[in-house]
Amino acid sequence: xxxxxxxxxxxxxxxxxxxxxxxxxxxxxxxxxxxxxxxxxxxxxxxxxxxxxxxxxxxxxxxxxxxxxxxxxxxxxxxxxxxxxxxxxxxxxxxxxx
Amino acid sequence: xxxxxxxxxxxxxxxxxxxxxxxxxxxxxxxxxxxxxxxxxxxxxxxxxxxxxxxxxxxxxxxxxxxxxxxxxxxxxxxxxxxxxxxxxxxxxxxxxxxxxxxxxxxxxxxxxxxxxxxxxxxxxxxxxxxxxxxxxxxxxxxxxxxxxxxxxxxxxxxxxxxxxxxxxxxxxxxxxxxxxxxxxxxxxxxxxxxxxxxxxxxxxxxxxxxxxxxxxxxxxxxxxxxxxxxxxxxxxxxxxxxxxxxxxxxxxxxxxxxxxxxxxxxxxxxxxxxxxxxxxxxxxxxxxxxxxxxxxxxxxxxxxxxxxxxxxxxxxxxxxxxxxxxxxxxxxxxxxxxxxxxxxxxxxxxxxxxxxxxxxxxxxxxxxxxxxxxxxxxxxxxxxxxxxxxxxxxxxxxxxxxxxxxxxxxxxxxxxxxxxxxxxxxxxxxxxxxxxxxxxxxxxxxxxxxxxxxxxxxxxxx
Numbered sequence: 001x002x003x004x005x006x007x008x009x010x011x012x013x014x015x016x017x018x019x020x021x022x023x024x025x026x027x028x029x030x031x032x033x034x035x036x037x038x039x040x041x042x043x044x045x046x047x048x049x050x051x052x053x054x055x056x057x058x059x060x061x062x063x064x065x066x067x068x069x070x071x072x073x074x075x076x077x078x079x080x081x082x083x084x085x086x087x088x089x090x091x092x093x094x095x096x097x098x
Numbered sequence: 099x100x101x102x103x104x105x106x107x108x109x110x111x112x113x114x115x116x117x118x119x120x121x122x123x124x125x126x127x128x129x130x131x132x133x134x135x136x137x138x139x140x141x142x143x144x145x146x147x148x149x150x151x152x153x154x155x156x157x158x159x160x161x162x163x164x165x166x167x168x169x170x171x172x173x174x175x176x177x178x179x180x181x182x183x184x185x186x187x188x189x190x191x192x193x194x195x196x197x198x199x200x201x202x203x204x205x206x207x208x209x210x211x212x213x214x215x216x217x218x219x220x221x222x223x224x225x226x227x228x229x230x231x232x233x234x235x236x237x238x239x240x241x242x243x244x245x246x247x248x249x250x251x252x253x254x255x256x257x258x259x260x261x262x263x264x265x266x267x268x269x270x271x272x273x274x275x276x277x278x279x280x281x282x283x284x285x286x287x288x289x290x291x292x293x294x295x296x297x298x299x300x301x302x303x304x305x306x307x308x309x310x311x312x313x314x315x316x317x318x319x320x321x322x323x324x325x326x327x328x329x330x331x332x333x334x335x336x337x338x339x340x341x342x343x344x345x346x347x348x349x350x351x352x353x354x355x356x357x358x359x360x361x362x363x364x365x366x367x368x369x370x371x372x373x374x375x376x377x378x379x380x381x382x383x384x385x386x387x388x389x390x391x392x393x394x395x396x397x398x399x400x401x402x403x404x405x406x407x408x409x410x411x412x413x414x415x416x417x418x419x420x421x422x423x424x425x426x427x428x429x430x431x432x433x434x435x436x437x438x439x440x441x442x443x444x445x446x447x448x449x450x451x452x453x454x455x456x457x458x459x460x461x462x463x464x465x466x467x468x469x470x471x472x473x474x475x476x477x478x479x480x481x482x483x484x485x486x487x488x489x490x491x492x493x494x495x496x497x498x499x500x501x502x503x504x505x506x507x508x509x510x511x512x513x514x515x516x517x518x519x520x521x522x523x524x525x526x527x528x529x530x531x532x533x534x535x536x537x538x539x540x541x542x543x544x545x546x547x548x549x550x551x552x553x554x555x556x557x558x559x560x561x
Contacts, residue, residue, distance in 0.1 A: 002217060004331045012324055015337040019344030022123040028440065028465050030126055031349060031447025032184060035316055037126065039191045041119050041139055042342040045198050045323050046169075047112075047150040048330050052205050053165065054156030061205035062158075066165040068198035068205075073169030074176060075191045075198075076147075080140050081177025082187065087136060089181075089454040090129040092461050 033086045040079025046072040101154040111149035112334040118142020119338060123345075129460055146334065181455045182412050185444040186243035189312055192319040193236035199322040200229030204289065206329055212280035218329070219279045223272035225325035227292040231268075232318040234296030239311055242300075243444060249305035261298045268292045306486075310353040312445045314361075317346025349446045356440035356466075358492075358503035385521070388539040390548060393515055394555030396539075397423075398430060400477035400513075404469065406437045406506050407449060410483020414545035417456035420482065423549050424458055426556040435462050437469045437479075437506045439487040470507045479511035482545050485518075489530045500528055514538040517545050 026034050049072055053065025118138045125135030151159065179187045203226040210218070241247035271288035275281060303311050324339025326332075354361060388396075397403060405424070411417060427434045436458065442449035450463050464472075473479060481488050484506075491498040492505045508514055509532055516533060518540060532538060541548055 002215075005217065005221075005328065008328050008331065008333065008336050011333050011336045012328075012340050015340035016344050018120065019123070019341040020348065022120065022127075022341075023345045023348045025127040026123070027126075027128055028352075028438075028447060029129060029450045029460055029463060030132060031352075032188075032443075032445060032451045033132065033447070034123075034126055034345060035188055035312075035349065035446065036184070036191075037122060037136060037139060038316070038320070038342040038345045039188065039195060041122065041143065041338050042195050042320055042323050043198075044115065044119075044143060044146055044338045045195070045202065045326060045335060047146055048202050048326060048332055048335060049198055050147070050150045050162055051153060051155055051330075052202055052209075054153070054158060054162055056157050057209045061209045062161075064201045064205040064208075066161055068201040069162060069165035070169040070172065071194040071201075072198040073147075073166050074171075074173035075194050076143055077170045077173030078176035078187070079173075079191060080136060080143075081174065082179070082184065083136050084133075085177070086181070086184075086451050086454070087129070087132045089451065089457075090132075090460045091454070091457070092129075093459040 029090070030087075033083045036079050036083045036086070040076050040083060043072045043076035043079060046076060104152065104154050108149045108153055111145050112332075115142040115146040115334055116337045118145075119341060123341060181451050183244075184451065185308065185312060185448060186240045188445060189236045189240035189243055189315065192312070192315045193233050193240065195319045196229045196232035196236060196315075196322050199319070199326045200226050200233060200289075202326055203229060203329060204285075207285055208282075211282060211285075214279040216276050216279075219276045220272065221325065221329045223275050223285075223288065225322060225329050226289060227268050227272065228318055228325065229322040230289055230292035231296035231299060232315055232322055234293045235300040236296075236315045236319070238297055238300040239308065239315060242303075242305060243308060251302050251304035253302045257298075257302060261295065264291060264295045264298060268295060306441075307357070307359075309441050309443070309445050309448075310350055310357065310359070313346050313349035313353050315346070317343050317350060320344070320346050352440060353446060356504060358500070383534045385533050385540045386536075386538065387542055388515070390541070390551035391555050393539065393541055394552045396513060396515075397427060397432070397478055397480070397552065398556055400427075400432055402433045402435075402472075402476045403427060403478045403480060404435050404437050404473065404476050404508070404511065406439070406479060406481045406484050406488055406508055407453065408439075408442050408482065408484025408487060409444060409449075410485070411545055412443070412449075412452050412483070414483060416482065416545040416549055417452055419546050419549040419553065420453075421456040421458050422553045423556075424462070426553050430556070435464050435469065435472070437466065437473075437508070438463050439466050439484070439506055442484065442487060466504060466506055473507045473510040476511040478513045478515060479506075479508035481508060481514070481516045482549070483517070485530055486528060488516075488532055489528065491528070491531055495531075498528065508532070509535060512537065515541055517541045517543065517548050519544065 049065050049068035122135040122139035125131040268291045320339050320342030327335030488508045490509045492500045492503040
C-alpha cells in the first residue's frame, strides 16, 4: 500500500472526526446555511481542476478540467452568496426593534 | 521564483485554507457568529484559488480565467434564487460538485493510462463511480424538487434487485479495470453504468423523503471530493471533502430520526407503498370548524400561542401574513413562538430560513425537542400547512404507518386550530385523528387569506 495513501487516510480520519464534532454543535436553526456553506467549501476541488486544465497534458484532460473549473467555481461563488443572503435574514427580537 | 519554493508557498496557502474551513464551521454554531464564518470561508477559498493560479505547473491562464468567469456567471444567479427554491439549488450544487470531482478523476485516468498502478486504478474507479452516481442522482432530486419530475415515488416490482445489480455491475467493472487499466472502453462503460445507477437510486424516492435524500447526496458529494484528494494526493481536498461528507452524513441521520426511518428504508422502501390503514377512520366523524372572527377572538384572548408551520404554509406563500399575525399578537402582549419540526421544510433547516426571510426573529423559532414540553401550558396551538408532523397517531397508534415518528405535541395545547384547505389526507396519505378532537377547531381556507382575515379581525377589535 503506498505511503501517500496512509498519510491521506490519517488526514481523512482526523478531518472526519473533527467534522462530526464541529457539525454536531451547529444550531439546527442554521442547517440550511450549513449545507450551502459546506457546499461552497467543498468547491475547493476547483484547485485540482485548475491544475489538471493548466497542465495542458492532453486535449481531453484540458477540456474536462475546464468544465470542472466552471462547475466547481459556480458552486463556490453561488454557495457563499446564498449562505451570506440567508444569514443576513436571521435577526433577534432586539435587533428587529431598534 | 524557483519552483520548489513556489510549491511550498502553495502548500502553506492550502494549510491556511484548511484552518479557515474549520473556523467557518465552528462559527456556524450560533447565528451571532455565523456571518464571520462565511467571511473566513470566503477568504480561505480565495487564498487557495489565487495561490493555485501561480502554480508553476499551470500554463495557459487565458482559458482558466475564462472558465472561472463562466463559473461565476452561473454561480451568481444560482446564489440569488428565492428561499423556497433553495432545496433544488442545493441539489443542483451537489450535482455540480460531484460532476467536477468525477470529471477530474476521468481526466486523471486518461492522462495516466496505461501507466496506472492497481491501487491508483481502484481509487480512481471508486471516485469516478461515486461522483457520477451522485451527479445523476442529484439532478433527479433537483428535478423532483423543482416539480419538473413527478414528486411521487416511481416504483416497479423487483426494483431493488435491478438497482443493486446495476451497482454490482459498476463495482465489477472497477475490479476488471484494476487488472486491466488499459481497457479504456471498460472505463467508459463504468462511467455510464454509474450514471444510470444514480438515476435508479433517486427516482423511486418520494417527495416527503427529500430532506433525507438531499443530505445523503451532500454526504456522497463530500466523500467523492475526499476520494479525489486521495487520487491526486491533495490534502486540502481530503479535508474539505471529509468535512462536507461528515456534515451531510450527520444531517441524514438527523432527518432519518425525525421521520423514524432507517437509511435502507429511505433508499430501498419507497414510502408510497406503506399507506394501508387509510380506510380505518372511515366511520362518520365530525369536525368543528370556526370562522376567522372566532379564531381571532380566541387568539387575541390567549396569553401563549405556539404556531406550528409546515411546508404547506410556504406553498400558499403565507409567511408574510404569518409575520403580521405574529406582530399583531405580540403587540397585544401574547407570547408567540414557532414550533419547528426537523422535516417541516424540504431540506434540513429550511423552515427556519423561510420564517427568517419573513422577518420573524430567530429567537422565536424553537426546535421540536425544546418546545414539546411547552404545549401543555399553551392556550392555542395554531397549525398552518403541516399535517403528518402533528399527527398524534405517531405516538399512540401502533398500526399507523408513521407510528414512532417524533411529532410536535400540539394536541396537548388547550385549543388546537388547524388551517387547512379541506379534509384531504397529508403528504403521506395518512388520516390525522387530531382533526376530530373536541378541542380542535378547523379553519378551512387558503392559508394566506385565512391568516390575513385573522390579522384584520385582530386589528379591528384593537383600534
